[in-house]
Amino acid sequence: MPELIDLSIPVRHGDGRLGLQVEFTTPYSYENCGWQGSSFSMFAHYGTHVDAPIHFIEHGKCTHETPLSKLMGPAALIELDDHGENAAIKGDTLEDRGRHVERGDIVILRTGWTDKRWGQDSFWREGPYLSVAGAEWLVERGVRAVVYDFSEEEAVRKPGFRGEECPVHHTILGESIYNIEYCHNLAKIQRPRLAIAALPLHLVGLDGAPARVVAIEGLDLPREFTLR
Numbered sequence: 001m002p003e004l005i006d007l008s009i010p011v012r013h014g015d016g017r018l019g020l021q022v023e024f025t026t027p028y029s030y031e032n033c034g035w036q037g038s039s040f041s042m043f044a045h046y047g048t049h050v051d052a053p054i055h056f057i058e059h060g061k062c063t064h065e066t067p068l069s070k071l072m073g074p075a076a077l078i079e080l081d082d083h084g085e086n087a088a089i090k091g092d093t094l095e096d097r098g099r100h101v102e103r104g105d106i107v108i109l110r111t112g113w114t115d116k117r118w119g120q121d122s123f124w125r126e127g128p129y130l131s132v133a134g135a136e137w138l139v140e141r142g143v144r145a146v147v148y149d150f151s152e153e154e155a156v157r158k159p160g161f162r163g164e165e166c167p168v169h170h171t172i173l174g175e176s177i178y179n180i181e182y183c184h185n186l187a188k189i190q191r192p193r194l195a196i197a198a199l200p201l202h203l204v205g206l207d208g209a210p211a212r213v214v215a216i217e218g219l220d221l222p223r224e225f226t227l228r
């Protein structure tokens with residue numbers, strides 16, 4: 001029987017990054033109207049989310065234009081648990097450990113960093129990151145999306161970083177490969193090949209959206225889907 005592994009980080013009131021805080025409010029409550037209805041606001045790139053190309057590619061596709069077929073399908077896990085603090089993930093390493101990656105896969109880069117450091121400032125400042133050569137390897141292999149459990153762009157450690165300082169995002173999003181960022185529980189994945197489904201909120205005109213991301217072991221998803 002297929003097994004589901006929820007890779008999505010819980011989002012709580014008061015969380016956030018880059019000075020943008022998650023806020024939950026409950027304007028409709030049992031006390032004032034006999035039922036509960038809440039609202040929330042949050043940075044689109046906090047917690048588990050999907051980047052749309054326009055995040056770093058001017059005039060690129062927005063979140064609502066993201067093909068769901070890019071975010072569901074066969075996946076390959078690349079083990080990188082030896083990449084800890086300040087370690088660059090290089091193209092040669094991905095070539096050596098990712099020989100089972102097939103064209104059209106969703107690639108999962110597992111370092112274990114999110115499970116170790118999420119919620120701490122050191123998660124952003126000290127973690128592993130993807131080198132430009134690593135990003136180029138993913139493009140050359142023809143993957144459709146990449147799942148990360150670390151902050152993949154070295155430049156974002158610096159306060160006030162600018163878009164032109166972020167070559168990894170430009171390399172990947174420029175080829176319409178989607179970033180599925182800040183996942184956890186990757187240690188629960190047992191198989192080198194599995195399936196991934198990542199469904200972002202359908203937010204019109206935005207550059208990213210929170211997503212529920214699920215790994216599915218023991219199920220072969222097709223590489224192509226028909227959207228009705």
